[in-house]
Amino acid sequence: MKFIMYHYVRPPCPELPYFRYLELAEFRRQLDYFGQEYGFVSLDDFRSVIDGDSPSVPGVVLTFDDGVTDHYEHVLPELERRGLWGIFYVPTGMYRRRKLLDVHRIHCLLGRYGGPQMIQVLRDMLTDEMLSHSHVDEFRNLTYARQSNDESTTEFKRLLNYYISYEYREQTLDELMRRFFCEDELVDQYYVSPAGLGEMQDRGMIIGGHSVSHPVFSKLEDDDQRREIFDCFDFLEQATGGLNLPTFCYPYGGFHSFTATTENLLTEYGCRFSLNVEARDAATSDFRARPQALPRYDCNAFPHGQSRLQCA
Numbered sequence: 001m002k003f004i005m006y007h008y009v010r011p012p013c014p015e016l017p018y019f020r021y022l023e024l025a026e027f028r029r030q031l032d033y034f035g036q037e038y039g040f041v042s043l044d045d046f047r048s049v050i051d052g053d054s055p056s057v058p059g060v061v062l063t064f065d066d067g068v069t070d071h072y073e074h075v076l077p078e079l080e081r082r083g084l085w086g087i088f089y090v091p092t093g094m095y096r097r098r099k100l101l102d103v104h105r106i107h108c109l110l111g112r113y114g115g116p117q118m119i120q121v122l123r124d125m126l127t128d129e130m131l132s133h134s135h136v137d138e139f140r141n142l143t144y145a146r147q148s149n150d151e152s153t154t155e156f157k158r159l160l161n162y163y164i165s166y167e168y169r170e171q172t173l174d175e176l177m178r179r180f181f182c183e184d185e186l187v188d189q190y191y192v193s194p195a196g197l198g199e200m201q202d203r204g205m206i207i208g209g210h211s212v213s214h215p216v217f218s219k220l221e222d223d224d225q226r227r228e229i230f231d232c233f234d235f236l237e238q239a240t241g242g243l244n245l246p247t248f249c250y251p252y253g254g255f256h257s258f259t260a261t262t263e264n265l266l267t268e269y270g271c272r273f274s275l276n277v278e279a280r281d282a283a284t285s286d287f288r289a290r291p292q293a294l295p296r297y298d299c300n301a302f303p304h305g306q307s308r309l310q311c312a
């Protein structure tokens, strides 16, 4: 069985010229390709594999991360048209916080304005005291002029994710968002509403958990890991009127992104299986031996799965 991971899937969006997403037309071509090459696992067959009543079966299982509106507006109708189903992994922190998750704030800022412009803005905002001590000299020595969009995008993310002291990270992102977006409105445009999640489940899709705040679980204390898992599931249980197959996927993914504690907490909650990112098929032995770390491919490992940059 091949689990496939998607994030943004949408038609061309000129208002976000530097945004990375899979074009809807390419997504359709990739579904055609999967249908011809491997076929899709039916929901009934999938359930009997999860229940342990059947060995793993060949075919593709589609999964979509982050709860973005693309999934309701573009993916859901496309899957319905083809008689397919998918698993949608949704973080929940943005609904109460009324702010985008930090990972998506960074996508938005870079997507509309591009790396070279955003890094200048950020550089002007940062003072030495806001940087973690060990990175001050490194930061001062960075050259920003003539960086390509890709280089400056990497640098922008590195500044926000590593150089900045943790206490200043939130306020810096708050300030950047205030300057460039109306964030309260953006939350509703960006994510499927809680009611929409219930509707997707009613229309035959599986809704799964993806944490509250999209953290790297391996960096959290055990208590915080527990909160991130249990609060997320509680929210989704309410939104959907009861999840019909509790499942989870790790933010960022990869074996470095979670721990044995994370897997144990998921089992304790009653989560039936969890998805990692690891480019190989899920075999029967995986479902039996380690259901909370099943392998999953990025869609870009297959034809038509490459995300595009509108103005590269």
Ligand SMILES: [Zn+2]
Pocket: 065, 066, 210, 214, 250, 251, 252
């Ligand atoms: Zn994610």
